[in-house]
Amino acid sequence: MxxxxxxxxxxxxxxxxxxxxxxxxxxxxxxxxxxxxxxxxxxxxxxxxxxxxxxxxxxxxxxxxxxxxxxxxxxxxxxxxxxxxxxxxxxxxxxxxxxxxxxxxxxxxxxxxxxxxxxxxxxxxxxxxxxxxxxxxxxxxxxxxxxxxxxxxxxxxxxxxxxxxxxxxxxxxxxxxxxxxxxxxxxxxxxxxxxxxxxQIGATIIHRSLANLFPMRGAILDRTIQLDWGGSSDFCNLLTPRANGKLVYEEGKRQAKTEAVVANLQNKDTIECQISAVDYIPFLKNQKEAYMRLEGRIFGGAPVRVDITMFVEDGxxxxxxxxxxxxxxxxxxxxxxxxxxxxxxxxxxxxxxxxxxxxxxxxxxxxxxxxxxxx
Incomplete structure (x- = not known):
């Protein structure tokens, strides 16, 4: 190389x-x-x-x-x-x-x-x-x-x-x-x-890969979530306070990440998928952390659940x-x-x-x- x-x-x-x-x-x-x-x-x-x-x-x-x-x-x-x-x-x-x-x-x-x-x-x-x-x-x-x-x-x-x-x-x-x-x-x-x-090795590509693994192996993905938090200005920007004080996740980002995760799944219209930034934590600086959970069914209808966390320098x-x-x-x-x-x-x-x-x-x-x- x-x-x-x-x-x-x-x-x-x-x-x-x-x-x-x-x-x-x-x-x-x-x-x-x-x-x-x-x-x-x-x-x-x-x-x-x-x-x-x-x-x-x-x-x-x-x-x-x-x-x-x-x-x-x-x-x-x-x-x-x-x-x-x-x-x-x-x-x-x-x-x-x-x-x-x-x-x-x-x-x-x-x-x-x-x-x-x-x-x-x-x-x-x-x-x-x-x-x-x-x-x-x-x-x-x-x-x-x-x-x-x-x-x-x-x-x-x-x-x-x-x-x-x-x-x-x-x-x-x-x-x-x-x-x-x-x-x-x-x-x-x-x-x-x-x-x-x-x-390169981000929450979206990992989440997408795991989601695609379910149908590849003959399993069904029923629901999945991804929660992100970090300290960069991007997280400050993604979470915007409304008049009632509630923090709201930028909708365009949610749409892009959700589409990327489930786009190639045959049951994409029925999967429960929730992706959101949960907080801006300044002391983390450009460090991003994410939690992903995928729930589905394998042979015989038995349940399966995958939990994963990751840490990365976001920039x-x-x-x-x-x-x-x-x-x-x-x-x-x-x-x-x-x-x-x-x-x-x-x-x-x-x-x-x-x-x-x-x-x-x-x-x-x-x-x-x-x-x-x-x-």
Missing amino acids: VKYYKQIIEDNMANKINIAIIGIGDCASALIQGVENYKKNPDKIIGLLPEIKQYSVNNINFVLGIDVNSNKVGKDLSEAIFIEPNCNIKLFEPKFLDAPVIKGPVKDGLNSNIKKIIPLDNNQLDSDVSKEIKKKNVDVAVILLPTGSHNAVKFYAMAALNAGACVINGMPSYVAKDPEIVKKAEDLSLSLIGDDVKS NNSAGVIADCIRVSKIAKDRKIGGVLHSACSFFNKHPPEQLEDYVAKIRLVEFIENKRER
């Missing part, structure tokens, strides 16, 4: 993939730390798909950040990723990247609980996002905004496309399922990957997947493929236009990478 990555780096060093990150939170922090660390230490590379041979992390070139946090605006990305409320584990300190963080329009990005922890400065003027993306010759724009920022996600996706950049949507809001955005991407021969990135769990998405997006751009990359969406995302079994999605993705499938 190490020899393989070193060879790619040597063969393809000059071909940069210019990246704009929209939303400089914990996932962005983990992504930038990881990529810059791997550039310096290729012998440490893990957590990336080896099938993507055209580009390595060494080709990923961060050139622009977009955020609304007044403490991050005006900083270089190498500095902004460590500014609160970011709390991702610090594994590597990147050198100066010459990648400024500009202020973008807030839109509906702070409509939830997260507005309590994001400082704004009305004296900071919104930048012309499309103009700045174009000026930086961005190849791929990565959207990592707070969950629930539906209008903001669409605005930034359209701005990126208008500037000539492919779009990766890491959030539950629709991009790959939005007809207007898809049409724009097709017309401009720019690719889309979305929606809602599926973590890093998505960052490697985003790095793979970036490399796949650049392959599509090289081939002038516009619109939804269905194989990539199905493999990398919880809420893709087409839900597939994970092994089928992986086969199709590899076929795309090897130019044996159009998209």
